[in-house]
Amino acid sequence: MSRQTIKKTVLGLVVVLALLAVGVAAGLWWGKNPVTAGGKDISANAGKDGRSVLYWYDPMVPTQKFDTPGKSPFMEMQLVPKYADEGGDAATVKIDPDVAQNLGVRLAVVTRAPFGADVQATGSVDFNERDIAIVQARSGGFVERVANLAPNDVVGAGAFIAELLVPEWAALQQEYLALRALGDASLEGAARERMRLGGMPERLIREVAASGKVRNRISITAPRSGVIQTLEVRPGMTLMAGQTLARINGIATVWLDVAVPEAQAGSVRVGQTVKADFPAYPGKPVQGRVTALLPTLNDAARALRVRVELPNQDGRLRPGLTAQVSIRGTGGESALRVPTEAVIRTGRRALVIVAEAEGRYRPVEVILGPESGTGTVIVSGLDEGQKIVASGQFLIDSEASLQGIVARTSGSAEAMPVPVALHEADAVIKDISDAYVTLAHGPFKTLSMPGMTMEFPLANPKLAKGLQAGDRVRVGARETDDGLVIEKLDRTGGAK
Known part of the structure; x- marks a missing residue:
């Protein structure tokens, strides 16, 4: 080998x-x-x-x-x-407590409380339009003298405005004095009545009767304290009977025009107590009450206009000032509530991150009710006493998505279908066909989408039946992968 x-x-x-x-x-x-x-x-x-x-x-x-x-x-x-x-539960995210602290994770508790808590809104100060005095010339004459005043000046009750010469009053006063000299009480009374009908104020009539002298000049004074809004009198002017000399708006009380979001409009009633905090006067809130719910909404902001009356004895509340307003609720049915900041809105659904034992966090799909103040009502998906993440929940939700964890309703082993509410807004139809509609719509608040004019596809051709350009409608849209699709068109008014 x-x-x-x-x-x-x-x-x-x-x-x-x-x-x-x-x-x-x-x-x-x-x-x-x-x-x-x-x-x-x-x-x-x-x-x-x-x-x-x-x-x-x-x-x-x-x-x-x-x-x-x-x-x-x-x-x-x-x-x-x-x-x-x-992790024993594949539907949860486990985060070390030290890491959670570094991420700024903050917990809150699901509570149950009567719904109808405070409504938060903003408002601006305006004049009380019920507290207005109009100063007019009672008879034709001439302006002799005018006070050194201008519009927006603040005057007190009885402040001098102008002095007028009224020739017609001189004749009436001479007639009165002559008839009084005759000693006939009935004739004197008739002459006094003619002076009243001639526009002479009672104060001037008493002065003529007491002095026995003709007084054909009269001083015009402010009937109340307030702000001079208009001053239409100058020296040498010729006046007609009934001509307006000045317009004075009282400032003892003011109105606060409050814009309450449309979603919370049903929680406001006349007579509710209001607390207004003014940035101009920090730490000095003013208490008032709701006096009227105005019949029209603010079209741009889709907000109910609420009139609040505030005391203004010291005169510091000036028209144009803004305030953060809290309208006190009157109580209502008990409901589960969570901080609004804890809710993750995706457009199609709402999620809340539930904190469980041993540093585990579970995304849970919930159905939301109305907002009230800083809280949001939970219709279903959570139980009272559960701990939820109020800060840092977006990071946890992102981690859950990376791990393929699907949000489920609380207490259920299987994902439950959650009805998705339509996103609604008021609109005016600009053009419509069986497949598409062009709308000039207000804001879709649930989408944080401002008002604009654009074209939308219709989910069903039947939605266009009976509608035409110019109709006012309440729109209901559903979010899809291809964008918003109109599923509701309810007529609210005829052609604009």
């Missing part, structure tokens, strides 16, 4: 022995580490350290799960294992 043949024989024996050793080792490992998945044993479902693997996934496409490791078909990267001991 040649030396070359011997070398080949030895090399072959070494290869065979090596293959036998690898097979024995693999058999021993397989016997000690069986993992069952889908009714069959797969050794791939165990990590390098022996930890049990639930599945593998691509972090960029976390909702797609794989039974075996390897490269992702999406991103050409290695799949990442999801271990069974990373």
Whole structure:
């Protein structure tokens, strides 16, 4: 046998022995580490350290799960294992308490309280239009003298405004004095009545009767204290009977024109107590009350205009000042409430992150009720006393999305369908067909979408039946992957 043949024989024996050793080792490992998945044993479902693997996934496409490791078909990267001991509940996110603190996670408790709490809004000060005095000339004459005043000056009751010369009054006064000298009481009374009908004030008539002298000049004074809004009198002017000389608006009380969001308009009643905080006077709130709910809404802001009357004895509340207004609620039915800041709105649904034991957080889908102050009513999805995340919830929700965790209703093992309310707004139809409608709409508040004019597809051609350009409608739109689709068109008025 040649030396070359011997070398080949030895090399072959070494290869065979090596293959036998690898097979024995693999058999021993397989016997000690069986993992069952889908009714069959797969050794791939165990990590390098022996930890049990639930599945593998691509972090960029976390909702797609794989039974075996390897490269992702999406991103050409290695799949990442999801271990069974990373959390007993695959629908929760686990965050170390120290990490949660660094992220600024703040918790709140779901509470139950009577609905009808304070309504928060903004308002601006205006004059009390019920507290107005109009100063007029009672008879024709001439302006002799005018006080040094101008519009927007503040005057007190009885302040001098102007002095008028009224020739007609001189004749009436002379007639009165002559008839009184005759001593006939009936004639004197008739002459006194003619002076009244001539426009002479009672004060001037008494002065003529007491002095016995003609007084054909009269001083015009302010009937009440307030702000001179208009002053239409100048020296030398000729006046007609009934001509307006000045308009004075009282300032003892003022009106606060408050814009209450349309969604909270039903919570406001006449007579409710109001607290107004003015940035100009921090720490000095003013108490008032609701005196009227105006019949028209603010079209631009889609807000109910509420009139509040405030005392202004010191005169510091001036028209144009703004205030943060709290309208005190009168109580109502009990309802679950959470801080509004804790709610995550996606457009199609609303989520709340529930804090559980051992640093676990679960995204829960909820149905929202109306907002009241800084809180929001929860119709369903949560229970009283549950802890929820009020700050930092967006980071946790992002982590849950990366891990492929789907939000579920509280207390349910399966995802429950949650009805999605339509996004509503008032609008005027500009053009309409069986498939599309062009609307000049107000804001969609639930979408934070401002008012504008644009075209929308119709979900059903029947929606266009009986409607035409110019009709006022209440619009209901649903958000889809292709944008907003109109599902409701309710006529609220005829052609504009």
